[in-house]
Amino acid sequence: MAEGYSILVDTSKCTACRGCQIACKQWNQLPGTQTKNVGTYENPTDLSFDTYKVVRFAEGSNGNGKPYWYFFTEQCRHCLSPGCMAAVENDEIVQDEKTGAVIYTEKTKDLNFKETLEGCPYNIPRQDPKSKVLVKCTMCFDRLTNNMIPACVKSCPTGAMTFGERDKILDMTKKRVEELKQTFPKAAAIKPDELRVIYVVTDDPAKYFKFASGK
């Protein structure tokens, strides 16, 4: 299924304000968890049953001696052919026809979490230790069905995230990569043909986050 929607995440425009991370918590009514500073701005340190989206911070030095600081707002990619659905038999995970959103239902409690997680190239699904239900980003399905764009996209101040019909997003992605290539030869979109959440990066994806382009 190649119709439906997509989200373009243009990391070159992301300032790591984390509006998206907070908006995700707010819309989905997820609690703030107890965290501590472990020597980075990045927090919480990983996705969890209470966290569907985390902004990853990655820093280092480039060849020219200048520092870099890359920001990568991690979330479910809503794959066109989701690896997490390999073992699905009974609508535990569904792919919405109109939007293309990959939705985890309550029935995911019957799935083998380990297998589902292994099936995801991006290490996204998480499990509620109590109910055993699996969760992740819903593409704000409950907003989409009420004519609202996803909360994270809505909150983005710089236009780093754009939501829209998939073909238009693909066109935008192509255009943006071409623009960026003039300054950043390594500029590329990460697997635009396989994913609905398409990240545009200006450097090696692994420098942004270890699972940026898959495990």
Next chain:
Amino acid sequence: MTNHWIDLKNSDVILVMGSNAAANHPISMKWVQKAKDSGGKLISVDPRFTQTSAKADVYAPLRSGTDIAFLGGMIKYILDNNKYFPEYVTNYTNASYIVGDKYDFSEGLFSGYNEKGRSYDKSTWAFKQTDKGLPERDDTLQNPRCVFQLLKKHYSRYTPEKVSEITGTPVNDLSKVYELYASTGTKDRAGTIMYAMGWCQHTVGVQNIRAMSIIQTLLGNMGIAGGGVNAMRGESNVQGSTDQALLFHILPGYLRAPLATETTLEAFSAARTPKSADPMSANWPQNTPKYVVSLLKSYWGDNATKENDFGYAWLPKLEPGQNCSWLNLFDVMYSGGIKGFFAWGQNPACSGENANKVRQAMAKLDWLVNVNIFDNETGSFWKGPGMDPKSIKTEVFMLPCAASVEKEGSISNSGRWVQWRYKAVDPPGQAKPDGDIMIELMAKIKDLYKKSGKFPDPIRNLKWDYTDAKGNFDSHKMAKEINGHFQKDITLKDPTGQDKQFKKGDPVPAFGFLQADGSTSCGNWIYCQSYNADGNNMARRKKDDPTGLGLYPQWSWCWPVNRRIIYNRASVDLNGQPFNPKRPLLKWAEGKWVGDVPDGPWPPMSDKEKGKYPFIMKPDGLAAIFGPGLNDGPFPEHYEPLECPVPNNLLSKQFTNPTIKIFAGELDKHLTCDPRFPFVGTTYRVTEHWQTGIMTRFQSWLVEAQPQMFVEISEELAKLRGIKDGEKTKVSSARGTVDCVAIVTTRFRPFQIGNVTVHQVGMPWCYGWVTPKNGGESANLLTPNVGDPNTMIPESKAFMVNVEKA
């Protein structure tokens, strides 16, 4: 801001220095991004590689507190390489003025210095005058005593090598920044500066900004779309509260507060009403008496009459030289000179520099009223760390107030847009809007003064009619009062010379109609027009953009008179034609101005009879490259911060700013080049927390994202001190100690300052002991209480610390 947020998109080169816009003004980056989308370049100059640096085309590091050296080097570069805009510099700035014979500069000191008083006799900086009382000029800019040549001479010492030795910025990086920014000195290019507390909070804070103002006028970047000097405000309405005279030294609309020696209205007005003998100078401040009398009429209504000087005697007065700014207030409080204190919407226990002293000072009070939406370290100071509640006599009252969405009123943003906001929900519990708290407080005060009290006239005679039928604060009445009313039926000429009739009680259309004879009232002249016969202009929400420059003239209202970019007459040539036809902000066509609201109705300067200079708020009408009004010199000069890592100033024998006030009490400690505190420290904010964190530290999602006090240190320093990423450390200064988690980062690099390696570290100041648990304490326990000699803003951006493993 001389310009406004949206206007950032019109820039060709954006310099972010003294701020970290991406983290602290996130929405600004929307407009920065738009500029970049159109080919604009972003420069970030910061001791630390920040979120803004991460988006920049050019990044250059500099040691905290050396901005004037950096910018002075840029001035030299612009002059040496003829990158300035000659037509603009000659016609629109005071570059051609001849400075008087008494002016001199040597070894870091300007002429007229008095060592004992730590002050200058500024009369030695005066311009030479012709017998007609006009400044003497040399439009060829060749006279060695003209401002242009003196500027050249002053900054000739700021060579790239010398600058690099002071700032620690590699020469190569300096050149890149200078070259790119100076490229905006042409007619068709605009450069802008986005700065904030990183420039202000220094003992040379005002001169940091002066240095940039000089650059902007040299390059012709003032008054144009995509240009300006743009201060990003740190609170959503701090612009509004400053406009309404939050500070001790002003009355609403930036009228300087009266002094005790100015015993009559005439004496007061005369001292604030500059004269100009130049017919080409609009000298707008000559209207000051109109604004003063209208303000007095607003305060005291019919009780303010010509016979009683419109109640001028009822205004509180400052003693000459008296300075009631923050550092002085808390110094007096610490020595027991203040009995009661309203901490209204603030948290001095965490926001005040040398916060230990602030906390001790509050223990000397009889009473403290804490007005806030949450408990904070100020209201609860008496049970804080190191305090013995039993021994503290201060009685504390907590008054819960409404949050911004729980009341109606206006908010003025950094771009001077005054935007009306509606109430979304009622405040919870007993919380009340600030206006209602003030009304209740004043009712009680008035009641007490009815019976007795020393000098009751100012209170008894107040007009004070800002309530609705139910007795609640009425923000519309207040807003109309600020706009002003006619006090009697009157006929006046409008700007085109036509007669216009007004009835008593009519709102004043704009400040051009304000009068000095008591026939108008106005609570703040710069807000006159905000709420007039057209209605509440602040509530306008029309999205028309006739110029295409993003001025949106019918969205909200902006002061003055809805002028979106001030000094806009500097965007056109002498004939009123835009320097940059691609971004025409203003144009003289068929006998009138088209575009933004012009800085006055007069024709362009080529009209020798009626034309006026563009900088109408300056008495002589020109931008001041040489500024003889500040306390620490007419040109910015590099001095080291009060606490610094180097034993001398490489530019002169004058080590620190010679005019700063040094507090010398038992808690006023400062140490320079002391081996116990070898590292440069600075403070900043993070996106997730607001100021001291009172609005954010109770919010679990934000605390989750940024939970604990930290210190950012370089990998080199971490190695030196044996500290690993995420480990607990102690950061200390001469004044205090704060526990911090170490963030070891490549984004801080040691500076090479001459032969010495200087490490710098940085901390946020958003935490405090009240909440969250294990969140940590305020970085202001470390910062020094020393201020800029003009504003007394504290130097919290450059001081000395030690970092050790905890």
